[in-house]
Amino acid sequence: MNKEYRKIKTQLIIVIGIIILLLWILIPLYWALKTSVSYPEEAWNPGLPSKITFENYIQLFNPYPFAKRYAIGAEAALPQPVIVPIKNSFIVAIIAATVSTIIGMFAGYNLARFHYKGKRLTMYYILFTYIFPTFMLAIPLMVILKQIGLLNTLQGLTFVHLAYTLPYSILMLRSYFMEIPIELEESALIDGCTRSSSFLRITLPLSAPGLVTSFVFAFTLSWNDLLFALILLSSSELYTLPLEMNFFLWGGEIVDPIGLSAVAVFTGIIPVILYMILQKYIVIGLVRGALKR
């Protein structure tokens, strides 16, 4: 009797827990998702749309600046078609992720394999840059980039994004290299292999998943940046996606809900897909990678 009662109690807790968790996650997502597939007439309708359209998403890739939507409805006055910031965001994130994975690969290998004086200090330095709040760097970096002529360029923005991506890539790849048995390399070294070729030929190919993870997370870190883009970019043809969002507002009011929701969902879905694919590496990378040494 008592056992039966406890079993039912547990079942009840699980069901209620599932419902609360689902509501907590899904309610904030609902409005933007349903608006992004609505026709303009139904944009502010609280219920689900009576008919669904994907036109709002297709329009994101329309290269003509003043292309009219199929239906009337207030349209945001965008300085550039949305495809321009989409392209800029991709260029910046891909280059920043590539560079930080390459530099981080060598640095991570150094921290995982070599023993030397000052290694502890180096490790602390990288952890320091990992948690240092980047907003403090924004103003001086802007002044510096201005003086070397990289202000308002995508190159400048990409370089500055390494402040987010590089510490992460180093820590992530270090923890990855540490999991690879050192014996594999040692036997190669005995066979007369040099250190760099044992790294390039043995450890690196085994670390392909680690390299992919580093690239993907660095990509999302760069993709997620608003602050540096805001401070460094002033020409609208160089804008990245976060800067595009504010054009859908006028005096704090949303003027083009369907356009805005489509941009936001598209921008959000890219890191979400990447995270879902690499789900099991997230904890390894972010928590354990930084903690274990």
Place this chain on the structure above:
Amino acid sequence: MKYKKALYEWIYILPALITLTILFIFPLFFNFWISFQEKSLGKEASFVGLKNYIKVFNSSVLYVSLLNTFIYAFTAVFFKTIIGLTVALFLNMKFKGRGFLRGLSILPWALPMYVVCVLFWFNYDAKGTFNNLLRFFGLKPIHWLGFDYAMPSVILINVWHGWPFFFMGILAGLQAVPIELYESAEIDGASSFQKFIHITLPFIKPVILTVALLSLMWTMGDFTTIYMMTSGGPVDKTLTIPMASFQIAFFREVDIPLAAAYTIVILPIYLVLIFITLRQMA
């Protein structure tokens, strides 16, 4: 030979160290240097000594932004810890659909912060989700980003976006607790609450502390949420430190040296927190 080996090993990490030094250490010192200058439009920068620092200490922005940042960060981290811990304990139970819920729980955190803010533009809108829900339950609509509710509203966004980080960290900690401990406690007749207090909590305490400290750093440095939702308003109600430094530099005073002095003044607070966090992580 020994030197050659040492040099060879350093070459691996040198590009990273140079890049990080250009991006972190150099700007920090440069900021220090800027903070002693004065630059008015069309004029050459000139050295003014401590003038900017006196201005910073005499302006209420410093104290208002400090207070707001502490309210924002500590409240948000508190709720993120509670929710992250609860969901981690829940999704550590065995039931069907657990794997799916674990995956779904990462979703808020996987979204870029500015996208989360756009979601909440829709939710907080007068015609949007939350006011419709209030009306549905027969309650009065709220002005979510108005003077009274602005701070709780931005905290809610930060909590909704950030709790999965706690969930993931704590869940990893829970999975590392040896099952034998629970088994022997059960033989001794311990209740589930006793098991939680005496076995689970001591085991995951270091993880919770580390995750909370990391999150506290990031929340105190969060610019995006405030910029997207309120820009520090209404009437400085949500003016946090990152927002204030941006406001001083580009909106209000349009004074970059003054903003530099402001960030130097608050730098020690962040350095102390970083020191505590690094010690906890080590």
